[in-house]
Amino acid sequence: MAVLMPRPSKKAAGKPPAAPAAPSEGAAPVAPGAVEPATPGVPAPAQAERSTAIYTVDASDGDILTLELEHIAPNPHNDRDPGDVSAEAEHIKAKGVLQPISVMRSDRYLARWREELLADPETAELVPTVEARPWVILFGERRWLASREAELKTIDAIVRNDLVGESQEIITSENLLRKNPSPLEEARAFQRLRDKRDLSYREIQLVAGRSVGHISKRLKLLEYAPEVQQALTERLIGPDGAMKIGDALPDHGDQAAVLGFLAAGAGSLQEAITRVLAGERVGVDAQLPHQANRSSPAGVSGGNTTTQEHNSTVEREHDAGGDADGSPSAGAQEPASGRGNSSESASAAKPASAEDQAAVDRRVAASERVQACRALVATSAELDDPVRWSIVSRTVLAQFNQAAAQNTAHAWLTAEGVAELDLTPASAYFQAVLQSGRQALIDRATFTVALAGAEIRAADRRRPTYDAQDKWYVQFLREHGAYIPKTDWENHQLGLPASGQ
Numbered sequence: 001m002a003v004l005m006p007r008p009s010k011k012a013a014g015k016p017p018a019a020p021a022a023p024s025e026g027a028a029p030v031a032p033g034a035v036e037p038a039t040p041g042v043p044a045p046a047q048a049e050r051s052t053a054i055y056t057v058d059a060s061d062g063d064i065l066t067l068e069l070e071h072i073a074p075n076p077h078n079d080r081d082p083g084d085v086s087a088e089a090e091h092i093k094a095k096g097v098l099q100p101i102s103v104m105r106s107d108r109y110l111a112r113w114r115e116e117l118l119a120d121p122e123t124a125e126l127v128p129t130v131e132a133r134p135w136v137i138l139f140g141e142r143r144w145l146a147s148r149e150a151e152l153k154t155i156d157a158i159v160r161n162d163l164v165g166e167s168q169e170i171i172t173s174e175n176l177l178r179k180n181p182s183p184l185e186e187a188r189a190f191q192r193l194r195d196k197r198d199l200s201y202r203e204i205q206l207v208a209g210r211s212v213g214h215i216s217k218r219l220k221l222l223e224y225a226p227e228v229q230q231a232l233t234e235r236l237i238g239p240d241g242a243m244k245i246g247d248a249l250p251d252h253g254d255q256a257a258v259l260g261f262l263a264a265g266a267g268s269l270q271e272a273i274t275r276v277l278a279g280e281r282v283g284v285d286a287q288l289p290h291q292a293n294r295s296s297p298a299g300v301s302g303g304n305t306t307t308q309e310h311n312s313t314v315e316r317e318h319d320a321g322g323d324a325d326g327s328p329s330a331g332a333q334e335p336a337s338g339r340g341n342s343s344e345s346a347s348a349a350k351p352a353s354a355e356d357q358a359a360v361d362r363r364v365a366a367s368e369r370v371q372a373c374r375a376l377v378a379t380s381a382e383l384d385d386p387v388r389w390s391i392v393s394r395t396v397l398a399q400f401n402q403a404a405a406q407n408t409a410h411a412w413l414t415a416e417g418v419a420e421l422d423l424t425p426a427s428a429y430f431q432a433v434l435q436s437g438r439q440a441l442i443d444r445a446t447f448t449v450a451l452a453g454a455e456i457r458a459a460d461r462r463r464p465t466y467d468a469q470d471k472w473y474v475q476f477l478r479e480h481g482a483y484i485p486k487t488d489w490e491n492h493q494l495g496l497p498a499s500g501q
Helices: 044-049 086-095 106-119 127-132 141-149 161-178 183-195 201-208 212-221 226-233 239-248 252-263 269-277 289-295 305-319 342-349 354-378 385-398 402-415 426-436 439-459 468-480 488-494
Strands: 002-005 064-068 101-105 135-139 154-159
Touching (some): 101 106, 106 135, 135 141, 141 154, 183 212, 183 226, 212 226, 212 239, 354 402, 354 439, 385 439, 402 426, 402 439, 426 439, 468 488
């Protein structure tokens, strides 16, 4: 049941309302069950001016209708959580709905959007509801929900079929501007505009009222591990913390490991990142590498035996799937090998599939390479200049994540007791190194950052195979870092015989 309220003519605009006219002889009566709609701001006696013509499909854009609530469908494009509408429902009971919602004809909406809606499982399930009802909401869903909770039967609605083609952008803009969306809600809204509407960042900026930089940072959140996104949703970390994790650790497993340290109360976010970069995992009773150096006379004097032995022990305990006391830990699955036992750990894991085996092999190989890298960092001064600069030039030309490489390099330098400057975060450390004017320190820091960049690139499991740069890097470790590939996956990538052959 719908009642049409025609728009006032331009001649009548601005004139005081005329007295209600008596119904003319022979005028059509109001349909049975029709509810005379209320107009916001108009006294009850003046409601007689409202037309009582029964609505047909000839309603024009801009017409105000009184529609039954059950004839209106929520918009599938609106993924905004409406939240609790009970307070708004109480207000509606007392004052009525003060502003009409906006609606579109369902058949016109589906004619434009059906294919896209059906392609997305989350929106596809809402299509039958839209098909079953003659109207779909453009905006005003909270008012519609609150009216239902207030047990109203009808609501005023403005027809806006002319906005069907722009409805997705309008809904996104309304949601972003009318509430305080979570970082991930923003990110998903921007993603829809980018991927489904093929909008550029500049065009999204116009729709959403956000800067291009803000849009870019929010979209980056969707690249992080599911655990990081969940922590964002639960407000355990903020967007800046998530980006700090993602920039330092491209690997999703490493990102999740940081959250494990935070959940265990093992220090600050930066400390958790440093521990993961150093090869530690939650559940292992170990100091941060720089804390071990400070507490150990050997570390202070420049020796690194204590720190190396400590970290090697930590990694061996983790590889065996046990706690610090050597007992097996419940739920231990993938090993992250330390020195000397990667083959045993890999074979003990017995993954369920070749894909699982490859994942274990890659993690084991990465852990072994990290040990070779750290040994090179500790002795980098002994390398000839052409050797050191070969890794620098190739890593720079191959492109790498500099922020992540600096964080990793800082952890290695600190763990091996050769950082020389006690500064955090990594960016501050490397700035101080550059300003020190000490060429030997600058050379070691540059070499370490390049080495870390090459390792991060090779360990990135989003890239299914090694490319020429990765192969060159592994060969560099074989020649200068005494690295021996032990996993079948890496040997296959390098064209070497499988282990045991």
